[in-house]
Amino acid sequence: MSRDGITRRTLLAASAAGATLASTAGTLAGTTWRAVAGAPAILKPLPPEWFVDFGTNAEMRWESVDPRRYLTAPSHLFVRNHTVTPTIDASSYRLRILGDAVAGERSLSLRDLHRFRPVEVTTVHECTGNGRSFFGSQQGETVSGTAWTLGAVGTVTWQGVRLADVLRAAGVRRDAVSVQATGLDPSFVSGGVDHGPVRRPFPIVKAYDDALLAWGMNGRPLLPDHGYPLRLVLPGWVGIASIKWLGSLEVSTTELTSPWNTRWYRMSGGAYPADAPPLTLNPVRSAWELPWDATLPRRRRLELTGRSWSGAGPIARVDVSLDGGRTWSHARLRDRPRGAAWTRWSVAWDRPTPGAHTLLARATDVHGRTQPDVTPYNSQGYFFDAVVRHPVTVA
Missing domain, CATH: 3.90.420.10 (Oxidoreductase, molybdopterin-binding domain)
Structure with missing residues (x-):
């Protein structure tokens, strides 16, 4: 090549x-x-x-x-x-x-x-x-x-x-x-x-x-x-x-x-100034490869997967929580760095207990940009990059 x-x-x-x-x-x-x-x-x-x-x-x-x-x-x-x-x-x-x-x-x-x-x-x-x-x-x-x-x-x-x-x-x-x-x-x-x-x-x-x-x-x-x-x-x-x-x-x-x-595709409202610049580079985001409110089977081990991406470059690390943010661990990255393309990752969930759970994934790119807990408000709803709280039920 x-x-x-x-x-x-x-x-x-x-x-x-x-x-x-x-x-x-x-x-x-x-x-x-x-x-x-x-x-x-x-x-x-x-x-x-x-x-x-x-x-x-x-x-x-x-x-x-x-x-x-x-x-x-x-x-x-x-x-x-x-x-x-x-x-x-x-x-x-x-x-x-x-x-x-x-x-x-x-x-x-x-x-x-x-x-x-x-x-x-x-x-x-x-x-x-x-x-x-x-x-x-x-x-x-x-x-x-x-x-x-x-x-x-x-x-x-x-x-x-x-x-x-x-x-x-x-x-x-x-x-x-x-x-x-x-x-x-x-x-x-x-x-x-x-x-x-x-x-x-x-x-x-x-x-x-x-x-x-x-x-x-x-x-x-x-x-x-x-x-x-x-x-x-x-x-x-x-x-x-x-x-x-x-x-x-x-x-x-x-x-x-x-x-x-x-007029559009620039930040407005909230704490943003009236002359905020046009939006260009995409932020860091993560998603679980699961339906919203997914029902997962109770097994000794569940393999969960997802993807993370950043407009600035490759993903360096993905941290995941299977208990609503109380504890965190590193997900296993499944792809080599690929510029502004996404990275697949997976995590093993050992002996999940029955009931409702909240999954979180937080990615960090090679430039140190990471997902926050809260995205600052803007009236057009652009660039939501906060860690998403994904609900699931183990049954």
């Missing part, structure tokens, strides 16, 4: 994905992905044993996660839509690159993008509001937004090209400071106000660092609900930054703004 994680298998998978994009466009836009739940916002099937259906959004159920599988299958990945999933013809698709920091506007087809060196990146993909419901159920606070538990997350291996390579080929000026990514989904209307298509700027340094233009997930073309035929991926950052159905990139010598970084 090379320094960039590129292998012959990666190259073959990327090439196959590119060859498939145009040929599958009609199928993806037609009967194969006819909405069966979440309609009309979401196109892929949402079986209730896999998802909590919120209509425009769908949350992965942790009890549907296979502890033996590291990656999240696209069919199981959560969906966060502001409006509805569009159907886009890959054969006529173009990515526009424009702005005062480029030599001239460019229009790139998928074929053009496939001429760049392909790469793949494995990273956690997560909604900024993941865990939002626990502000109410665990901290007694009222916040707005979709009442996610912890299933608005997944780990995916993305196939695509580095944004840095594309920007350099477009002749971006050295004094560029900001890039605004705009999606091709319908305009978002709220309170009678048309805010336009979903779009959000990010610093040019992130664009040159690890940003990706992705056409594939886990070796296959993107599903429509996850950005087909092309999306932006900003590893480690809030999900809203990884714009789906990418239509254009505006590169500017001045700071760009949109409602998605000035």
Whole structure:
């Protein structure tokens, strides 16, 4: 494997994905992905044993996660839509690159993008509001937004090209400071106000660092609900930054703004100042691979599993409590460090007593960031990273 994680298998998978994009466009836009739940916002099937259906959004159920599988299958990945999933013809698709920091506007087809060196990146993909419901159920606070538990997350291996390579080929000026990514989904209307298509700027340094233009997930073309035929991926950052159905990139010598970084996806309320910065790097979180209020069989030993992740880097340690926080022990980490991807872990529960119990998991990443006991309040319910108290019953 090379320094960039590129292998012959990666190259073959990327090439196959590119060859498939145009040929599958009609199928993806037609009967194969006819909405069966979440309609009309979401196109892929949402079986209730896999998802909590919120209509425009769908949350992965942790009890549907296979502890033996590291990656999240696209069919199981959560969906966060502001409006509805569009159907886009890959054969006529173009990515526009424009702005005062480029030599001239460019229009790139998928074929053009496939001429760049392909790469793949494995990273956690997560909604900024993941865990939002626990502000109410665990901290007694009222916040707005979709009442996610912890299933608005997944780990995916993305196939695509580095944004840095594309920007350099477009002749971006050295004094560029900001890039605004705009999606091709319908305009978002709220309170009678048309805010336009979903779009959000990010610093040019992130664009040159690890940003990706992705056409594939886990070796296959993107599903429509996850950005087909092309999306932006900003590893480690809030999900809203990884714009789906990418239509254009505006590169500017001045700071760009949109409602998605000035009005939403920044902290407000509580102790936060009015000029709190836009949210970027995801916090540290942990989840048990169990239903909420799970009933567990009484045995001499129970093997419990879960996953932890951080936007800043690998997980270094996971501490767990099987008695509501009275005692703690180290969980066994089951994966080698993988950048901004998650880590699976397990713990043996010897001779659990019958009755109600509360499970806790607290992760710490390689930078020393750890989960707190309480998440500071914010009105939008972003970044709930406190240790979640997971109830179970042994019977």
